[in-house]
Amino acid sequence: MHFDEDAVRQHLNTWGWLLENFGGVAALKSGGLILPTQDFFPIRPTGDHAFAEKTFAQVKMLMGMNDWPCELKQFEDTHKNPPPQEDTLFGEWSSTGPAGLYYKTEKGVTIGYASTQLTRPGTLVATLVHELCHYMLGTARSHPPGGWDNHELHTDTAVGFMGFGIFACNAVFEFKQWTDGNRAAWAWSRQGYLSESEHAYSLAVFCTLTHIETRTVVEHLKKNARHYFELAMQDLANRPEDVARLINTRRLPESLPPILSIESKADAPVDPPPAPSVTLTRSDIEALGPLKPWYAPLWDFYCGLASVQPGENWSEQEFATLAAVQPPLREALLAIRFSMRFEEQGLQGAIILEDATDTSPTLQMLEMTIRAFQFLGDEPRAQFLQILHPAVSLHFEELERAESEGTLDDFFSPLDQDENWSGRDLLWVHTLRKMTRYDPQLFTYPSA
Secondary structure, X not given: OOOOHHHHHHHHHHHHHHHHHOOHHHHHHHHOOOXXXXXXXXXXXXXOHHHHHHHHHHHHHHOOOOOOOEEEEEEOOOOOOOOOOOOEEEEEEEOOEEEEEEEEEOOEEEEEEEHHHHHOHHHHHHHHHHHHHHHHHOOOOOOOOOOXXXXXXXXXXXXXXXXXXXXXXXXXXXXXXXXXXXXXXXEOOOOOOOOHHHHHHHHHHHHHHHOOOHHHHHOOOOHHHHHHHHHHHHHHHOOHHHHHHHHOOOOOOOOOOOOOOOOOOOOOOOOOOOOOOOOEOHXXXXXXXXXXXXXXXXXXXXXXXXXXXOOOOHHHHHHHHHXXXXXXXXXXXXXXXXXXXXXXHXXXXXXXXXXXXXXHHHXXXXXXXXXHHHHOOOHHHHHHHHHHOOHHHHHHHHHHHHHHHOOHHHOOOOOOOHHHHHOOOOHHHHHHHHHHHHOHHHHOEOOO
């Protein structure tokens, strides 16, 4: 059996986004894999709301969300829509009715669960984690790959990211969304919104990044999930570059405010939004074709937007800009940013952030740029930069040694490969021109 390559790529990109927003691999190791055992849930199932509250408190503790204010409520599981709730945002449905809900009121966040889940502790845990992940994703500092239209994929993947992959595999969700304008909910079944194999793949990613042995996991999985999990572990073993990219993902600066997303419509950013005069309209994008260089307006927009962002230096303002825009505009700006910097300063200048205090921001921007070229279908340039990734640290080591020895005039950086970079076809340019020609609305700011 082989996993669908497009689905795997989308899944790994979501994992990269979760890592950059919520603590990197260190956070995974700190939280650890949560097992369905008495060690993690020393709670006697009594089948009442008191049991649900104890389980909820334990889940919040395991997720590191003890101090996140929210209320737990029970509702009856029926074939009908849940009772009206003001500002309800999201919910899960079982085959007989809603399984869980996440909504906000003037008093704060409320999470609801179906009464029938009291007899299924594992499913109850999976539901509560999913709802809390909705809450958590509202604090992200950048937009996810594919945008918030795929928020269920990101939320479901976040369940595995938080260490609850075994629970997700054993109680797979299928979402059949409904909406009445103010509320939304969706159904779950054994087939799942993320399929059984996709949940197993997410669990395999967690175990691969944290070096958890397969035998520790399989004894807790149902038969089908166990089969998919073992296949996923084998697949990831054949993707060393993808695994290394995830391991090296850097967390976005904590100084960035949470973005205003579909997950957090009731939350305002900590800092004021960019000046409304910095826009990029559909007519701006449609006018790109005859211009030379055709992408100059995009570069001017990027510089203008960065100039009004918070930050102590230009690098911090750039990160804030890239977090503020929706993909694929972000990917386009990253590719154009790198190209313009290369024309002005060469490959070394395009990679190194001179005003950063250490190597982490430089590596983080490089990793984002690699993903941008991948998104735009320019795999040769993405691979070229991936190969240069380890050379960034070497660059700084050699530079420091040259400074101490007084030999800066003879300094040669391992990043000085301008000719090799220039000799490659501009595949990303062709892709971007097609995208702006056929779907210019994707590149507007603020997005429609």
